[in-house]
Amino acid sequence: MLELAILGLLQETPMHGYELRKELATKLGTIRAAISYGTLYPTLKRLHTAGWITESASDPSTVPPMTSKRGRVVYKITAEGKERFADLLAQAGPETYDDAGFGVHFAFFARTDQATRLRILEGRRRRIEERREGLRDVLARAGERLDAYTLELQRHGLDACEREVRWLEELITNERSGRAPATPGSFELPTTESPHRVAGDTSPQSPRPHEDRP
Amino acid sequence: MLELAILGLLQETPMHGYELRKELATKLGTIRAAISYGTLYPTLKRLHTAGWITESASDPSTVPPMTSKRGRVVYKITAEGKERFADLLAQAGPETYDDAGFGVHFAFFARTDQATRLRILEGRRRRIEERREGLRDVLARAGERLDAYTLELQRHGLDACEREVRWLEELITNERSGRAPATPGSFELPTTESPHRVAGDTSPQSPRPHEDRP
């Protein structure tokens, strides 16, 4: 899952680890608060070994501070990495439908073809519907076996499931009619190709994402 | 986290692994669909080594089928295990406030003292509020840097956060006024002591929980 996210971000622009972690935090903030370095660096090493990315010492001319010595490592996606990213984006297995997997895939929907988007949304919906049915069964059949707190937990979970199903229904409907997600304030077109650098972006080189609160 | 859940369930009644997994699925259905055996058995081994539980071959007289040969292993909590459970229930660290940790603790709130319940609910609320603020920042500051799908993901996450905060507020209010969770159809009293075997339960020995859909 991390692999997909990293390749996706590096496709936009090369980065070093620290930066990558922050971008991951903003892009996947809903899924996972912040990626641990204990995950990030081994994953980067794995991607490098596989040939999807290259590691290189930072170019001192473009990067202002840190007068070398123990320089930063800049990671850059390779052509094979881009292929790999496309493959991962297109395929939708069972792991694509759990919370983490779905979130990552969804975050890159702008670069996913519509058929795959629809497949993923429907798979996710089925997954959530199953969870919902399980909770309904528990609440109906085992209502008296569980204490009030456990019941409240199930009820809250059931509510979240129903809400997410509705959300997915809406997205699926929009998707079928060829519209972008229903963003009340936004009027962007369906954008079949990567719109991640929008006209009007005033910070073309250093994005400076939101602060990382530790 | 698993440790707490297992000790909690074994405190109700001794069980073997398969049964334990199903009970965990119903009790923690909102948190985690089903515990993997690759998690369950090593954890049981760990608990046994630590002395919190005992392992013993199933008594053929009480258990109907499975005429021994490769018998089931019945796990039973020890006195030390009960102490351990009480300790885990009472302490509330940072890991108590993430999704999984909070869910497990909440599921055993019926056996948690009120002060701890309040502490955990407030800790969780703070955690979610922080996540919410992070999402708000992203939506406000980086609104034009992200594509429509990513924004929609953030918006949905923000909505879930706001909803959960409201839910927690309500629980906290109830907790402070000494009431049980606001269960519209239920009239159980606060139940300061374990109410997990309610009068009127018609299946005192074999609970037969909800089916495990694979």
Added chain:
DNA sequence: GTTGCGATGTATCGGGCCGATACATCGGGA
């Protein structure tokens, strides 16, 4: 009858991911 399948049941293995930890540099304020 026997054959085969689904539910019950125990167990291991490789691997992903996390939190804690260590270490080093840089800019700026006390």
Added chain:
DNA sequence: TCCCGATGTATCGGCCCGATACATCGCAAC
């Protein structure tokens, strides 16, 4: 000057998961 917080790279132990293997039981189809 001196320390602190942000930046930055990296490892280690440990939890947990999915896949897999293996064995028994009850039942239904053939």
